[in-house]
Amino acid sequence: MKINTMNDLSFQAEAMRSCDGLSADVSSQPELVKNPLSYSESLTTSHLPDLIDTVMADLKEELTVRGLAPTTQQLAALQALISTLAALAQGGCFPELVVCDLAPGMGKTTALALFLRHLARSADHDEAGVLVCLPFLDEIERLVKETGLGEGEIAVMWSDPDRPLPTSTLPDQAQILFITPQMLKSRCGAGPLAECRDFHYLGKPRQLRVWDETMDPAQAVTLSTDDLGGLLAPIRLLNPDLADRIAQIQQQLSKVKSHQLVQLPEIPSSIRVSLSQVDDGVRDRLARLYTLSGRVVKICSGSGNIRVALDIRDSLPPDFAPALVLDASASVRGTWALWGQQQGGPRLLPGARKDYGALTIHLMERGAGKQSWQKDGERLAREIAAVIDSKPDERFLVVHHQAPGGVQPVMLIKRFMTTDASRVSFLHWGRHMATNAFRDVENVILGGVMRLPESQRIGLTHASLGLPITAELEADTVAQIEAGEFAHAVLQAAGRGRVRGCKEGRCPPCALYVIAPGKKTKALLEATFPGARVKPWRQQNKQLKGRKQKELISLIEAKRRQDPIAPIFFTDLMVQLGIADRTNFTRLCCHPDVAAELAQLNLQRVQIHSTRGVDAFQPMFGPVHSPRG
Secondary structure, eight states: OOEEETTOOOOOOOOOOOOOSSOOOGGGOOOOOOOOOOBOGGGOOSHHHHHHHHHHHHHHHHHHHTTOOOOHHHHHHHHHHHHHHHHHHHTOBOSSEEEEOOOTTSSHHHHHHHHHHHHHTOGGGTTOOEEEEOSOHHHHHHHHHHHTOOTTTEEEOOOOTTSOOSOOOOGGGOSEEEEOHHHHHHHHTTSOGGGOGGGOBTTBOOSEEEEOSOOOSSEEEEEEHHHHHHHHHHHHHHOHHHHHHHHHHHHHHTTSOTTOEEEOOOOOGGGOOOGGGSOHHHHHHHHHHHHHTTOEEEEEEOSTTOEEEEEEEOOSOTTOOSEEEEOTTTTTOHHHHHHTTSTTOOEEOOOOOOBOTTEEEEEEOSOOSHHHHHHHHHHHHHHHHHHHHHOTTSOEEEEEOSSGGGOOHHHHHHHHOOSOGGGEEEEETTSOSSOOTTTTOSEEEESSOOOOOHHHHHHHHHHHHTOOTTSOOOHHHHHHHHHHHHHHHHHHHHTTSGGGOOBTTBOOSEEEEEEOOOTTHHHHHHHHSTTOEEEEOOOSSOOOOSHHHHHHHHHHHHHHHHOTTSOEEHHHHHHHHTOOOHHHHHHHHTSHHHHHHHHHTTEEEEOSSOSSSOOEEEEOOSSSOOOOO
8 A cells, every 4th residue: 555645645545445334244253262371380389289279269169158159161260360370470471461251250350359369478479579450440449359458468559649549558568569551551651561660569570460451452543633623722822833733734634535544744843842731631632643743644534524543552561471361352352363363462261151041132223322322312212211111120220322412311311211210320331341330230221332433443453463554454354353342342331230140150130232233233242142132122112204293293302391391382383393284283193103202201182271172282290200301
């Protein structure tokens, strides 16, 4: 593919085939290669078997007390996990990433907590430093508590000044250090972990490293035309010359066709503004501009006419391995499958099958992304509210998009519910991983599924294949990555509820409701949850087809928002609809689809001023509750 500068936009580049929708064939997705672990001879020490056996004995007892009855295969997988932790603590692994992909609820985190407890209290391992990365502060606090360790044994580093640390122990004085991936990135930058003294223990790098979240082979660095536009006003106050250069880049970038390669102009050091001079929101965009300055990037499409410049860079210190990664999605993500086939790629530990036969998945094949919520949020909210109301004695967790276009899904869903809303919990995408606060919730509703933008899908494909951004990609491979990311999002979100439970290798009876488009969605769900039954989610409120029907309901809804209890007179509606004949208006109101909508709005026809019959709509009184404002 030809590489062009931003000053030469009159070129014809070969466009890679685009990927629309979930078009990957599930059966063709390669599995992550299950290579056996390779350890050095130092593993044959006398201390490891005792440590492994002690942790395994406690783990079996803990799982038994919880009534989980682990299977033989599950125990073997957990023993492989604990043996790997012991080998890393002993410094006996080759520099590679080792991955445990046990499904949510099968004991990964419990095994880690028990291992850390015994390691910290083992006189034979008091020099084995530990570094644990977790994505959320809540999860750090939970794991610290689960270890049963405290002052002098554990240290925590995070950057939230308003949140007190779980312990006051200084990092270099604690054998076990908990941090976030963001902290790792900010302290190490692109440099080696060994040179970052902030994470040292006893004057040297910590040899046991655990990454307890999903991991990408590399990081996609993106910069959109909207990002550039957002820099103009704050940068112009500091340096007009830099603002003019940014405006020029934005204008040129907007003219580049998708999937072309271009070289961005270099930002001279003489006009650069220091990152410390700008606020956080501006700092991130400006840092990405500096990162991509002078580099060859691939242009991707964004929403509308937005163009996005894409490059990839390493997301971890070059010497982070050897390390253990706990990622329940590893077996379904296409990233691990492709990454594992690279020379020196990650190795997968023995796993254990989880039977989802007691899980019923209700699938509504329709769009529920951010744009769908903007255009049709009330109808989506009604469908979700109807499902919740159909099970008034059960709990629900709703995973939703965060305020798409100003629409508030939580507010809308509660507005249309007629039963107790206190039994319903809500999580937005981006906070749908790691927490087990909802592990006893019987029903999970995904009000749409998080879908990566094109730039992220393409960036992940390059990273997983180990290819530079200048390389051509096969559309089928990009589709494989997209399908895997869909499965990853659904597995993680569903795994917050009761589906994470595991007794004798089976999840308990529970339900998952998914709104997502795509012909392959059903097959992807079946592959992600082996044994689960996928059935249609029947819509309660079908889309009105007639233009006048839609206009009538829209007018009524607008008037209800203005005054939820005031009557809505037919004469006002007829004037606004341009209907002069009362018979035609009555026929419109009596249409079955309109009648169903009016019932959902809890409206009845009443007689107020007219002497010849009903003349208005008004909310019903009595036991039926009106929608909440």
